[in-house]
Amino acid sequence: MSDSFNFGALFSGRDVIGSTLHEIGLKNDKLYVVTSDIGGALKDFKRDLPTHYIDTGIAEQSAAGVAAGLALEGNIPVIMGMIPFLTMRACEQVRTDICYQNLPVRIIGTGGGLTSGGGSTHNAMEDIAIMQSMVNMTVISIGDPNMIRDILYLGMDYPGPMFIRLAQGKADHLLYEPGSQKFEIGKGLIARDGKDCTIFAHGEMVFQAILAAQELEKEGISVRVVDMYSIKPLDGELVEKCVAETGNVIVLEDHLMYGGLASSIADYLMDHRIEPRSFKRMGIPQVYAGFGSGEELRNKYHYGLQDTIDAVKACVK
């Protein structure tokens, strides 16, 4: 990789995970990787730390249970896998073995939203709703592939379980110059400032929101984009500040429109009796989305780039 930074360049979050876990694992023998036949990016870890690389076979329930057992012994296990199988096949193990016992297991899932390309079996549109409903669970959604490195380091000292959502993880857009941002659990990040409207987004959708903001700027509309990578705990203060400063709110996410970040923000606003000038959710409707690329599906279900631009124009009128 060259040392110059190009916004939007494609980069593999999975490679960042592989190199970061390798780096941490060489220094800290509490780190274990548990996978269910996933982990091409982990070949260095597997080679150099074979006793700490546990492949359960295609068996997410036992991966979650084994990780809980490792954590009960004071270790910090990282489970890698595809989101629907970690969050739904192993849902009860995550809830009962990991969250109930409040264990520091890190669950890293790839294929967030409609990015997997695998159709509805592999799409991940319910995961945030499921994971954020679990007591003790922290939910993080990665927008910039380099962010995962900071989050994994934070995760070595952070108490309790954590779910970390990636998009496809193979080729995601760079948003921030490496080292330019400080990521904290429970905080959001103003990725681009503006005054007419705030788009709250997470994961892959932050990039799309920034592209929309760039387009709208040409028409004199100033859009703030907030990267809400910490979905739970939610940065309520930032939500309040953005409502106060921009009035209009759009929540854009590659997840079901209800149950994810939009619902959390709506709950926060209602609980605190804050009424934005306008509030719009953009995400997956009640549908099993079928086949196509992430971008094609977002356009089909009306939360693509042009839809985002149109939504901002409609709300700032």
Place this chain on the structure above:
Amino acid sequence: MADQKEIIRLQDLAYEMRQKLLNLCGSYQGAVHIGGDLSMTDLLIGLYHHALNVDPKNIKMPERDRFILSKGHGAVCMYIAMAMRGFFDYDEIVRTYGKLDSAYGMHPCKVQLPGVECSSGSLGHGLPMAVGMAISARTKGEKHRVFCMMGDGESAEGSVWEAATVAHSQNLGNLVVIVDRNRQFMTSFSEDLVKLEPYCDKWRAFGFRVVEINGHDMGEIIDAFDSLPAPDSDQPTAIIANTVKGKGVSFMEHNLGWHAGKLGPNDLAQAMAELKAAYEKERGC
């Protein structure tokens, strides 16, 4: 062969434990899973009073053996076995069991009750966690064992066999599964609607060393524990203990109605009398 004096000591403890279980089943206002408690009583005595290297005064002792009760609905049986070993106070268990803010609930909670290794209650969850604990011990070179007590009914859960695959793949000679093979589920008898046989062969096929015992014969129980391969050996063990649900109380044995229940005063008196008569016969009193 097991020492006869040790067998008698443990049998006496098992007798005392059955009385304690029945007393609780008579005093608690709700249902107690008494059937499956009585089927694993002898096994838990064998574990907590003979096999397990544990210290009630130092519950976090690093080299302690780990015990996971995968059949979490038998929690009270574990609480009492541990109380008799000095971990807890039996009277407090009886006084608070199942009540608001008690640490002693129907299913064990590690967070609320230090000394319990692992929260359980959802069936099929214990073995995967035991496997994770055994992997941790193995990679750190620790010499303790991890024991996991399962009910036979929960071996219908797929997660059990997922974990068995991992145990075999990881060569976990420090892992000991004990199955309370009481041949009764909540609503049916084993092999009636759900077939588990050939049960021992299944564990063998998954790479386990299998020892089949009578789970009410204290000599066989402690022989099975005393002859475990070294923790740094490479094959996990499954002890399949053939037991009777409700063991020791005639109207509970082989009776689907006594998966869980509350004993009335007359039934309690009869159950106690039966236990006493059986014990005295055994001792030749």
